[in-house]
Every structure is written in structure tokens, then in C-alpha cells.
Amino acid sequence: MKDIFGVPMNAIMITLLILLAVCVVTVAWVALRRPVIFKLGMRNMPRRRHQSAIVVSGLMLSTLIIAAALGTGDTMDHSVTGNVYENLGAVDELVVASKDKVANVDLASEGAFPVANFDAVEAAVAGDAQIDGLMPQLDARAAVINETRQLAEPDIILSGVDPARIEAFGGLTTPDGKTIDLAGLPSDGVVLSEALASDLGAVTGDTLTIFYDDAPTTWTVAAIAKDSYLSGTRRGYSSGFETSGLAMPLSALQDLTGQPGMLSAIAISNAGGVYGGVNATDDVVATLDTALSSQGLGVDPIKQDRVDAAEKFSTIFTGLFLVLGLFSIAAGVLLIVLIFTMLAAERRSEMGMERALGTHRRQLIQQFVSEGSGYALLAGVIGSALGVGAAYGIATVMSMFFGDYVPIEPKVTIRSIVVAYCAGVVITFFTVVLASWKISRVNIVAAVRDIPDVSVHHRNRQTLVWGVLLLVAGGLLTFMGVSNMQAFFFMSGMSLLPFGIALILGFLGAPARPVYSAIGVALLVFWLLPDNVFKAIFGDYSSGVELFFVSGIVLVIATTLLLVTNLDLLLMGLSHLSGVFRSTLPAMRTAIAYPSATRGRTGMTIAMFSLIVFSLVMMATMNTNYSAAASGDEANAGWHVRADQIGPKPIADFTGTLTSKGVDTSQFEAVGVTHKPTLADPQARVSGNDPAWKRYPVYGMEASFIDNSTLMFDQRAKGYETDEAIVNALRTQPNVVVADAFAVPQDGNLGVADDAFSLTGLKSDDKVFDPITVDLLSPSDGSTHQVTVIGILDSRIGSLLGLYAAQPTIDTVYNQTATTSYFVALRNPDQAAGVARNIEAALLSNGVQGNSIRDELKEQQSLENGFLYIIEGFMGLGLLVGIAAVGVIAFRSVVERRQQIGVMRALGFQRRTVALSFMIETTFLVGLGGFAGTVLGLLLSRNLLTSSDSGLTDTTFIVPWTILIVIVVLTNVAALAMTWVPAIQAGRIAPAEALRYE
Amino acid sequence: MFGRNGSKPQNRSTTTHVTDDGSIVRSESVVRTYTTGTDKVTALRGVDFSVARGEMVAVMGPSGCGKTTLLNCLSGLDSVDGGRVWIEGTDISTLKDRQRTDYRAKRMGFIFQVYNLLPVLSAVENVELPLLVGGMRPHQARVVANEALATVGLGEWAKHRPAELSGGQRQRVTIARSLVNNPAIVWADEPTGALDSHTASEIIGLMRSLNASAGLTLVIVTHDPGVGAQCDRIVRMSDGEIVGQDAVIVVPPVSAPFVSTHA
Numbered sequence A: 001m002k003d004i005f006g007v008p009m010n011a012i013m014i015t016l017l018i019l020l021a022v023c024v025v026t027v028a029w030v031a032l033r034r035p036v037i038f039k040l041g042m043r044n045m046p047r048r049r050h051q052s053a054i055v056v057s058g059l060m061l062s063t064l065i066i067a068a069a070l071g072t073g074d075t076m077d078h079s080v081t082g083n084v085y086e087n088l089g090a091v092d093e094l095v096v097a098s099k100d101k102v103a104n105v106d107l108a109s110e111g112a113f114p115v116a117n118f119d120a121v122e123a124a125v126a127g128d129a130q131i132d133g134l135m136p137q138l139d140a141r142a143a144v145i146n147e148t149r150q151l152a153e154p155d156i157i158l159s160g161v162d163p164a165r166i167e168a169f170g171g172l173t174t175p176d177g178k179t180i181d182l183a184g185l186p187s188d189g190v191v192l193s194e195a196l197a198s199d200l201g202a203v204t205g206d207t208l209t210i211f212y213d214d215a216p217t218t219w220t221v222a223a224i225a226k227d228s229y230l231s232g233t234r235r236g237y238s239s240g241f242e243t244s245g246l247a248m249p250l251s252a253l254q255d256l257t258g259q260p261g262m263l264s265a266i267a268i269s270n271a272g273g274v275y276g277g278v279n280a281t282d283d284v285v286a287t288l289d290t291a292l293s294s295q296g297l298g299v300d301p302i303k304q305d306r307v308d309a310a311e312k313f314s315t316i317f318t319g320l321f322l323v324l325g326l327f328s329i330a331a332g333v334l335l336i337v338l339i340f341t342m343l344a345a346e347r348r349s350e351m352g353m354e355r356a357l358g359t360h361r362r363q364l365i366q367q368f369v370s371e372g373s374g375y376a377l378l379a380g381v382i383g384s385a386l387g388v389g390a391a392y393g394i395a396t397v398m399s400m401f402f403g404d405y406v407p408i409e410p411k412v413t414i415r416s417i418v419v420a421y422c423a424g425v426v427i428t429f430f431t432v433v434l435a436s437w438k439i440s441r442v443n444i445v446a447a448v449r450d451i452p453d454v455s456v457h458h459r460n461r462q463t464l465v466w467g468v469l470l471l472v473a474g475g476l477l478t479f480m481g482v483s484n485m486q487a488f489f490f491m492s493g494m495s496l497l498p499f500g501i502a503l504i505l506g507f508l509g510a511p512a513r514p515v516y517s518a519i520g521v522a523l524l525v526f527w528l529l530p531d532n533v534f535k536a537i538f539g540d541y542s543s544g545v546e547l548f549f550v551s552g553i554v555l556v557i558a559t560t561l562l563l564v565t566n567l568d569l570l571l572m573g574l575s576h577l578s579g580v581f582r583s584t585l586p587a588m589r590t591a592i593a594y595p596s597a598t599r600g601r602t603g604m605t606i607a608m609f610s611l612i613v614f615s616l617v618m619m620a621t622m623n624t625n626y627s628a629a630a631s632g633d634e635a636n637a638g639w640h641v642r643a644d645q646i647g648p649k650p651i652a653d654f655t656g657t658l659t660s661k662g663v664d665t666s667q668f669e670a671v672g673v674t675h676k677p678t679l680a681d682p683q684a685r686v687s688g689n690d691p692a693w694k695r696y697p698v699y700g701m702e703a704s705f706i707d708n709s710t711l712m713f714d715q716r717a718k719g720y721e722t723d724e725a726i727v728n729a730l731r732t733q734p735n736v737v738v739a740d741a742f743a744v745p746q747d748g749n750l751g752v753a754d755d756a757f758s759l760t761g762l763k764s765d766d767k768v769f770d771p772i773t774v775d776l777l778s779p780s781d782g783s784t785h786q787v788t789v790i791g792i793l794d795s796r797i798g799s800l801l802g803l804y805a806a807q808p809t810i811d812t813v814y815n816q817t818a819t820t821s822y823f824v825a826l827r828n829p830d831q832a833a834g835v836a837r838n839i840e841a842a843l844l845s846n847g848v849q850g851n852s853i854r855d856e857l858k859e860q861q862s863l864e865n866g867f868l869y870i871i872e873g874f875m876g877l878g879l880l881v882g883i884a885a886v887g888v889i890a891f892r893s894v895v896e897r898r899q900q901i902g903v904m905r906a907l908g909f910q911r912r913t914v915a916l917s918f919m920i921e922t923t924f925l926v927g928l929g930g931f932a933g934t935v936l937g938l939l940l941s942r943n944l945l946t947s948s949d950s951g952l953t954d955t956t957f958i959v960p961w962t963i964l965i966v967i968v969v970l971t972n973v974a975a976l977a978m979t980w981v982p983a984i985q986a987g988r989i990a991p992a993e994a995l996r997y998e
Numbered sequence B: 001m002f003g004r005n006g007s008k009p010q011n012r013s014t015t016t017h018v019t020d021d022g023s024i025v026r027s028e029s030v031v032r033t034y035t036t037g038t039d040k041v042t043a044l045r046g047v048d049f050s051v052a053r054g055e056m057v058a059v060m061g062p063s064g065c066g067k068t069t070l071l072n073c074l075s076g077l078d079s080v081d082g083g084r085v086w087i088e089g090t091d092i093s094t095l096k097d098r099q100r101t102d103y104r105a106k107r108m109g110f111i112f113q114v115y116n117l118l119p120v121l122s123a124v125e126n127v128e129l130p131l132l133v134g135g136m137r138p139h140q141a142r143v144v145a146n147e148a149l150a151t152v153g154l155g156e157w158a159k160h161r162p163a164e165l166s167g168g169q170r171q172r173v174t175i176a177r178s179l180v181n182n183p184a185i186v187w188a189d190e191p192t193g194a195l196d197s198h199t200a201s202e203i204i205g206l207m208r209s210l211n212a213s214a215g216l217t218l219v220i221v222t223h224d225p226g227v228g229a230q231c232d233r234i235v236r237m238s239d240g241e242i243v244g245q246d247a248v249i250v251v252p253p254v255s256a257p258f259v260s261t262h263a
Helices: A009-033 A035-042 A049-088 A115-125 A194-200 A250-257 A273-292 A302-346 A348-356 A361-402 A414-439 A444-448 A461-484 A487-507 A512-527 A531-538 A546-565 A567-578 A582-597 A599-630 A654-660 A703-708 A723-732 A807-814 A829-842 A853-896 A898-906 A911-945 A961-988 A991-996 B067-075 B097-107 B123-133 B138-151 B167-179 B197-214 B225-229
Strands: A093-096 A131-146 A151-161 A189-193 A207-212 A215-225 A245-249 A265-270 A298-300 A641-646 A668-676 A683-686 A698-701 A713-717 A736-739 A772-777 A784-793 A803-806 A819-826 A848-852 B023-036 B039-052 B056-060 B082-087 B108-111 B185-189 B218-221 B233-238 B241-249
Touching (some): A035 A361, A049 A273, A049 A361, A049 A853, A115 A265, A115 A273, A131 A194, A194 A215, A245 A250, A265 A273, A273 A302, A302 A414, A487 A546, A512 A546, A599 A853, A599 A911, A654 A829, A698 A703, A723 A803, A829 A853, A853 A911, A898 A911, A911 A961, B023 B067, B039 B067, B039 B082, B067 B082, B167 B185, B197 B225
Parallel strands (some): B056 B218, B056 B233, B108 B185
Antiparallel strands (some): A093 A265, A131 A151, A131 A207, A189 A245, A641 A819, A668 A698, A683 A772, A713 A784, B023 B082, B233 B241
């Protein structure tokens, strides 16, 4: 993983190391110049070990979350790039017939070139020290049957490699590492990749029938090789899916395919080995470009492109985890403040005494910072270690979900550990400094006598200054937002303005309750405005994923303000309610009195739980609603089975052929056909807007498909205001296409689709848009054809992805067919899986693969759900922060209230009543935070899901009750479990002893 | 005193029980030993003690002599290692913690130093807490607690929190709280310890008047000879033992109270 959010990881590490050095030097300065102050701070750690353990547990959580996020990124990086290196081996570049130098050339469809080109290339690079191997190769796609086991695969890669040159590329090896002698194979011998052998249940000696171009030939399994590029295993660049294959001598494949003397590619191996060779790619590509200039060939830097793509994928993954982890990190920061506030409360008398004896405020800060740094340095170590453990745990779960697609191998780099450690320590250090500064403002007399500070409200010029500063900052941000139509700046600015106004009103003597209540309400209304109302009032702003975090923070602050400012009213109501349960009334009375008396602490705890629950509820709700939409009846566009056939010769009468082969077609309600012109996605771009060609699937629809599909559209071009108008245009007008919803640029995609084709300029909430002209590049002659996008398919149709046009339009552009898909609508959709199997069995010799569309959608959904569960699990780490906070508060409260507990016991409180009081207090705080987080999460999700750009406008909003109940129950049970021990301890305090306590 | 129905003081003889010898509190050979690290400290060495109904007794002695320990053991706040303690004829030394707690809630009041109010509750909430523990209805408890505050002169301060009250006011709240459940006996540990002399005099005067007007039984642990002089009897302790008991005779009008006989 090279960067996060575009910032190089090395730069991040160096910056954090510098900041860490600043922290350490600051503390070292205190230790050297003020050794007494340093010792006063540090001595608390060994003296109060139990307390130190609790503090360290709380402080480490931010580090843990950062380390887990970075470690997960490393794991993805290592697994995906590792898979690239393992698959490609020594192959660094491919010389291909394609001239566009775009990655993902599908060798089997890009065309072949004569072997003479190989000789010319070899001569041109002879003596180049950066190239240590060249190998001619030929690729083809075919269907295969293992006659011995009667198992088949309709689409495999046939890899023809030169036995004389394969050794320079590492050769073919068996899974247990033995070399396979390709030159020594019998004339009908082939080497199966391990994956294909597994699919076919094949072992050495089995008989295979290979159908190339519908013609069967018989072969024998001579050996089984490790999955690799050489043994025919290819991974799609955009799909990411692997196609398995088999290898045979180049000449044998040339004979089989009827292409004697022809090649698909020349594999190039750079000097430097499997991992180091890629460093020479830029030089080698430059050399080859010169050498190939007159030959009509191009270079595909396959390894470099794949490694870059893998790194980009892992960077996006890490970014996503970090952004979602921000909620937990924010909660962790609140926990640090809370911990130090409580430490200060405990030591208030001591601090007052020190101040009375002449200790300066800055020295108190230095003392706390020394102690805090000690905790932070230790917590960083533990947090990093546990974060690495969490990353391994996440990797294990990922392997369960995605292991079939990419082998997941956990790995956390030293750099990530250093970054997580430094980030954790630095965050803690600066939070401690701020908390210490606040704590040091102690009233000496009140502290010495251990009585509450009497706060006298008087006009403070600082308040006015802060008020004005906030107004200015808010105004500037709002202006920036309005100027650039960026929601992040606009909404952040608009959220700061009320605080500035409140401080100025406070300076002018306005009472706090109405002012801050009004701020809370105003911010809640502003952020929870329905999308259409917001746009009607403020306009249409663009936003990214960062707004999710900001929205959570602001909504939680607003709610906490509202709750804490009006806590007494809330408690009054609860107090009255508690009268119903007279036996618990004394416990209830004290349980709600304490949070009411310590509003800062209460506010922080409520905010922490709100933040965490908010993020979990948001994620769960969005996931549930999108899952429901994607698995709805609309997803299949009216089709239940899809049979894919590779090759340029479609079956003329699909139903008739099946009937003739004994398949019961009476249950077929309709059959529709689409064709894809090329195996690899063709290239397209928005005319005039985007000079770069991007690959995107393109399909031609026969009339049977258009007529029998249930085509619905989210967005329609002007002049095509209804679904019927678009469908009619597809039937009757040339050069019109429709696109799936993924072609529309999305806000907040973390850069996922940066290099993917998109209809730039179109927004997902443009329900009516000007028709968009798109250029399509014909690979056969390099000519450009223009088509017009007139509709965007409903995002719920998950089975149609790409640009779809009537077949005559596609024929005009490409004049070729690479694959054909036969869609079948069944009278009884429940039979889809069986029908798919029957079709595949009947048409195996045609290389047809049958699929149940419902099963495909389910599998796709289960993968997406698996990913989201992992994300939710990661975000659930934040619950540890909240639960730790409850533990810290409860343990500290028992110490703080020891004497008061003695009084309560003297007055007749039973042990269980004292314990119950603590449990009720926890339930109250956690319940309030959880309730606020749940309501906010649901409201914001509802707004987003019902907004015009969600793509789900026609669906009913689903509340994920089961997940909500799990979140609420888990949160409360865990919090109560953390309170249990201190509550019991509190109950066991001997009254006589407590009353003596000082 | 303050009845559960909010009525004015009832006849104490209908609500208190006495032991055979007429005392409301009686102890025999009470021993209490504490372990501090490897050392054992005997705080009470076989203390025999009794208090008559309606009596106001001061327990005095030097620091560490066992005064507070005696109060804790007699009131059931602490358990005893030897000997027995009867309150109103009930041997509380044999009661379990739960029973002792119930007994305290219903039959005893406590006055500690100024900081032993719950700071998060208002004055009236502090005062009504023993009533709520005893199971009284919240509305009724509030009425009784307000009456108790009025009796100690703090009717106007009911909704203030302890931090908003002076030391003397806080101690008045404590007194109101100790009386509100109509206790058989009130235990006071250094009730004037943190007060200035004027306020201390007011507080002890208030306690004396409650003792005189309502026949309230009070046991006061104090260092202050002035407080002792306001009591009916002074019990002197030293090294965990009672070393003397003095009856106090007040000589009106100008001279200070003095100690007459030595037991």
C-alpha cells in the first residue's frame, strides 16, 4: 500500500514520526528541566496500577482501530499483488496485436500475428540487459469435457507456449514443485492447471474432449500444473474473476486452432526476477515501442498494470476502513478526554494543594502531560499489537467470504505498525494536552476544600472573540461551499455559524438553555432536511464520503447539546416515572442525579455511544435497503436463466436445438438473445468530454430480447420521457443505447471508479437529461462510431450491466460477435437452476454455460453482504471504546463516591440498592446515547435512501429491526457487564470504612 | 418528631422500646479489632455503655481513642468482634448486614461532618432520601421532608444543592435528614467539627432544643468541650475503653457549664 487518500504512506509515516518526536522531546524537556514535576506525574502509573491498566485500555483503542484499518489494507495489498506475482511469474510484458497499449488485452480475441514478428522483436532487443527472456505464445478459448469423469467446463483458456523457451519463465511445475517437461509430452498430451483439474475432477491419464470452434478433438491429461499464467490461468482486469485453462506446446495449439505460424503474444521477462523485473518495465516498454514501431504491434505492461491496480484496490479498501473507523477514533478521542477529566476530578484536592504551594498552571499541565505521555506510549504498543491481531481476524473472515476469488493471506507491514503507533500516540498526546489545559484551570480554594467550583457567569471578552472567530470561519466555509457547490464546506460552515452566534449571545447575557437548545434543534433540522426540501432551499451540492463522517459528528453534537442542556427536564420526567416503582425509587433518584450533576462527563458518554451506534445503524440500514432492492423482482429484468456461448457462431434456433436434444422447452415463456462483440470489454468515451478511452461492456440486443425484457429506467433523455418511449426507440432508431446505473458518476465513491468509464456530466439525480453522445472504438479497424445514450437502467436491474443497443447498431460498429447470451423467461422461475443445468448439458459441445440468474444475483448479494458484515464488524470495534468508557466511568465513580456510598448505606440503602443505582446510571447513559444514535442513523438513512439520487425512490424504506435489536441489546449487555463488577464493589463498601475515607 | 403521614411529632413513648434497665441503647463488652497490614489494632476493648431514652450523651476523648468506632459499632454501621449491642431491646450485633441496614433506615438518624450530604441532590431530596428508602410515597415524602427543613429553619432553601449552602445550613439539612424518619436515636459524629464557633453553637443549640422539645435521644461524638457541656452526660474514652462518665450541670446564667461529679 503506497498511499492513503493520495498521500504517500512514507510521507505520512515521516510526518507522524516527526510529530511523535515533538511529543517525546516535549516530555523529555519536562523530565530534564522539571524533574520533580515529571516525577509527580509519572509516579502515578506504578502507584495506581489498577487504575493505570484501565487508563491504558481506554487510550489504546484509537491505535487499535488505526492499526486494524492499515493492517487490513496491507493484507489486501499483499494478497492481491501477491496473486498477481504468483500468477504472472516471470512474465512482465506482453507484445500483442493490439496497438492501444490498454491493459486487459484478451489474447484470444485481439487477433494473431505471424511468428516472423517474434524474430524481429527478438533481434531488436538482442543484447538488452534489462530483458532476460522472450517467449512466443498463442491463446484460444474453448469448451472441454472430461470424458473419464463426465464433467465439463464451457469456457477455458488454451495456452500454447514454446517448450524451448518456457524455462526462462520458470517453466511449468506440479503443485508439489516438480518440473513438468512440456517438450516431452505425448502428441495428445495437455497440462491442466490445478483449478481446471479441480473443476473437471481430472487426474493424470483422464481423456478430454476439447471443443474449439465447435469441433471436438481428443486429448489426454499428461500432468497437472500449479495455477499460473503459463498454465492458462487468467484473471480478468476489470471483472477480477479467474478463468482456468490448460497448456500445451505452441505448435500443438497452432494446429488445433488452425493457425500455423501465428502468435497471440510475445511474453517478455525482465531482468530482476519475479518481483524485481517490474521495475524495468518503463524502460523495456520504451525499448519495445521503438522496436515495434513498424510492426503494427503494441506492448501491454501486464504486470505493472496489475500490480498498480492491486495497490489501488487495497488503497481504496484502507481508505474506506479508515473513514468508517473515524467514528470510533472520534469516540476514542472523547474517551481520552473523559479519562483525563476523571483523573483530574480524583486529584482535585491534590492539584489545589500544589497550586496553593506555588505550582504554576503550566506545571500542572506539564505534570499531566508527563503522565499522559507515559500512558500513551504504553497504550500505543498494546493498541498496535491488538490492531495487528484485529487485522488478522478480519483477514480470516475475509478469507471465508472471498477466499475462492483471491487467496487472502494476512500481512501487516512494519510501516503500518509504525504509522498506527505514532498516530495513536500523537492523537492521545494532543488530546491530553488540551484536556490538561482545561483541567489546570482549577479554583484553588474550592479544590483544596474539595467543594464544587462556583461558576460565576460574567462577561468574558474571550467569549466574544471566539464567537466572532467562529462566525468568520463559518462564513468563509459557507462561502467556499456556495462558490464550489461543495456540500462538505457549505454544511460545515452552516454548522459553525450557530455556535458563533450562541457565544455572542452568551456574551450579551442570553441564557444558555434556550440558546443551545435552539442550536441543537436548528442543526438537527438542517442536517435532517429531506433531500428535495434541502435542494429546494439551498440548491444542489455535490458531496463525498467525508460528508458521512461530518454528518455523524454534527448530528451527534447537536443531539448531545439538546439532551444535556435539557437533562434536568428529562430527568424530572424520569423521576416521576420512577415513582411507579417505589422500591427502586432511591436507586433511581441517585442514578439519574449523578449524570445530571456532571453534564460534561454525561455529554461525552452520550456522544460516544451516539457516534458509534449512529455509524452502525447507518451502515446496517443502507445495506439492508440496497440488498433488498438488488434482490427484488426487478433485478432480473424479467429473465430467469442465461446461457452464455463463447464464439462467433451463435446457435440459430436456440429453442429448437434444445428441443432436439431432449430438453423440455415447454416451460419457456420467452427467449431473448444478446451478443457481445468482443471478449474483452470494448472501449468507449463520452464524445468531446473525455479524451481517454475506457473499457466498458457493450451488448447488442436482438428484438426478441427488447420485446420480452422488463426494462425500467431511472433517468431518461429529453424526448424519451417514458420507459415505453425509450424501448420503442431501441426497437426503431439506429445508434441509440441505454446504460446501466453504474455508468453514472457517483458522489463519494472513494475514487473506486476513477479509471472506469462513466457518463461524465450526468448526475444520478438528473431525472431528465440531454442525450449524451458516446464514442465507441471498433477494435477491428480502429474506427470511431457515435451512439446516443437515451436512458439509464433502473439500478435495481442488477442483471444487466453495460451499454445496450439494438443488434443492428452493434453490428454497424463492430461487425463481429464474440459471445452470445440466451435469456430464458420461465413459467415457473423456481426451476431456473435445473433448467440452466439441462441447457448446459445439452449444449456443452457448443461451449454453452447455463446460469440461474436468481442464483447469480444471490451469490453477488452474499458477497456484497459479506463485505458489509466485515465493515460492520470493524465499525463494531468502536463499541469497545464505548464499553471501555462505561467501565472507566463506573470504576472511577465508585472511587469518587466512596464516602457518599457510605452515607447512603448509613441511611439504609441496601447493598443491592447501591449496586442497582450504578446499573441504572449506566443503562440511562448508554440507553440515551444508543437511542439518539439509532434515531439519527435511521433518519439520515431514510433521507439518503429516499433522496432522488439514491436510485431507490420507488422502494419502501426498510428498518433493519433484527440488526437494530442486536446492536441495542449487545451495547447494553456489554455496558452493564462492564458496570457489574464496580457496582458490586460499590455495594460491598463498608459504611463505617467509607465514612472515614479521605 | 415527623410522622410518616406528615403529622407533627408523635409521642415518643409509643414508638420506642427500651431494654430491661430502661436504656434505649446498651452494650456489653464490645470489642472491635482492625488489621492494618500485619498489625492488629484493638479499637474497642470490652466497652459497656448505655443510653437512656431521651438522653443526650457526648462521647469525648483524644483522637484515636475509639469514639467513632464506638458510634459505628453501636449504630450498626460496623460489626463487632466481641460483645453485644442492644438497640430498643434488639440485639443488633447478631443481625445480618441486610437486617442492620433495614434497622438503620427505620429507627436511626445520622449526623456527620458537613460534607456528608449527597452533593448531586437538592436539600429536600437529601432529606427525603431515608423516607424513600423506607418505602414512603414520593409525594408524601416530599411534604414530610419540607416540614423537616422548615423545622431547622431552611424551608426557603429546599431546592438548593449542598454546594449552594453554607456550612451551618448544610449541617441543618443533615439534622433534618436525621430526624425525618422519626428515629429512636440519632448518632452524631463531630457534628460541629467543620463549623465556626458561632455556627457550631447554633447547631448544638438546635440539637439540644430538639432533644428537649421532642425527647430525641442523641449520642454525639465530639472533641468540643462546648458541645459536651450542652449534653446531659459526657462519656470519656481513652485507648478503646470508657474511662469515665460525667453528668453535666448547667449553672445559669453567666458561667460556663462545668463538670461536677466524677463517676
